[in-house]
Amino acid sequence: MKLIVLGAGSIVPTPSRFGSGHYVEAGESRLLLDCGPGVLEKMRNLSLSPFKLTAVLLTHFHIDHVSDIFPLLKLRAFTPEGLPNKSPQKLRIFGPRGLKRFLEILIDNNEFFSYLKTLMRYESYVDIEEVEPWRVFEFEGIRLTSAPVAHDGGVAYRLEYQGASLVFSGDTKFSENLVKLADGVDVLVHECSFPHERLVGQHVSELELAQIVARVKPKTVVVTHLYPVWDHEEYRIVQALEQSYRCKVVVARDCTELTI
Numbered sequence: 486m487k488l489i490v491l492g493a494g495s496i497v498p499t500p501s502r503f504g505s506g507h508y509v510e511a512g513e514s515r516l517l518l519d520c521g522p523g524v525l526e527k528m529r530n531l532s533l534s535p536f537k538l539t540a541v542l543l544t545h546f547h548i549d550h551v552s553d554i555f556p557l558l559k560l561r562a563f564t565p566e567g568l569p570n571k572s573p574q575k576l577r578i579f580g581p582r583g584l585k586r587f588l589e590i591l592i593d594n595n596e597f598f599s600y601l602k603t604l605m606r607y608e609s610y611v612d613i614e615e616v617e618p619w620r621v622f623e624f625e626g627i628r629l630t631s632a633p634v635a636h637d638g639g640v641a642y643r644l645e646y647q648g649a650s651l652v653f654s655g656d657t658k659f660s661e662n663l664v665k666l667a668d669g670v671d672v673l674v675h676e677c678s679f680p681h682e683r684l685v686g687q688h689v690s691e692l693e694l695a696q697i698v699a700r701v702k703p704k705t706v707v708v709t710h711l712y713p714v715w716d717h718e719e720y721r722i723v724q725a726l727e728q729s730y731r732c733k734v735v736v737a738r739d740c741t742e743l744t745i
C-alpha cells in the first residue's frame with residue numbers, strides 16, 4: 486500500500502497544512518480517506534487522477550473532511566477530456582450512519598445542487614454505503630473495518646491489503662474503540678489537533694496520542710489534523726511519542742508520502 490497525506494491540517498490553512506484528505510493506493514484501488522477542502526487541488530498538483538478513484542471513505546461530516554466531495558461527484562459525470570461521460574466509472578462512498586441523509590439534504594433536496602441528481606444522475610455512478618460498527622467489508626482485495634470514535638458520530642477505518650494494514654482515526658477524543666481497531670497495525674494515522682495546554686473540542690493532544698501509541702504498538706505513526714498552533718512546535722509531538730513507545734514517527738505535512 487502507498488499513503489499520500491493530501492491534507493494534514495484543519496479548516497484553518499497554513500503554508501504546509503490544510504483540510505483533511507489521505508490518498509491510499511492498494512493494488513488497482515485508489516482510495517480517499519476524507520475529502521476536505523483542497524484535496525482535489527493537491528491531487529492535481531501530484532498528477533493523481535480523480536477519475537481513477539475507486540472509493541471515498543468519509544469519517545464524519547464536518548466541513549474540513551467533506552467539502553470536496555461535491556466537485557468530485559460532479560466531475561465524475563465527465564470524461565477526463567471534459568465531455569459528458571455516458572458510463573462514468575463507479576465510485577464507492579463509505580461513511581458513518583447519516584451518509585445517505587447528508588447527501589440527500591445537500592444534493593437531492595437542495596435546489597441549487599439538485600441538478601447533480603436530476604441532470605447528472607450521480608446515483609447511477611455512486612454506491613453509497615453506511616458502515617456499521619465492526620462490520621467487515623471486502624472489496625477489490627481490501628478488507629475494511631470501521632469503529633465508532635468519540636467525535637460527533639464519526640468513525641475510524643482499518644484497511645488491510647496483502648498483509649499490510651493502516652488505521653485512520655479521523656477526528657476523535659481518546660477512544661477505546663480506536664485502540665481496539667488499531668491493535669498491532671502497521672501504520673496508525675492519528676489526529677493530534679492541539680498541544681495539551683490548548684486542547685479544545687473532541688480531539689487529542691500529544692499526551693493522549695502518546696498513550697494511544699503505547700497501547701496500539703504500531704510500526705509507524707503518522708500524525709495528522711494539526712491546527713496552526715502546532716507550527717514550529719511539532720518537535721513536542723515527537724518527544725512525547727518517543728517517551729511512550731519506540732516506533733517511526735511522521736508528523737505529516739500536505740503531500741507527505743509513505744509506503745506500507
Ligand SMILES: [Zn+2]
Nearest residue numbers: 545547636656
Ligand atoms: Zn471534526
Ligand SMILES: [Zn+2]
Nearest residue numbers: 495547549656
Ligand atoms: Zn476536522
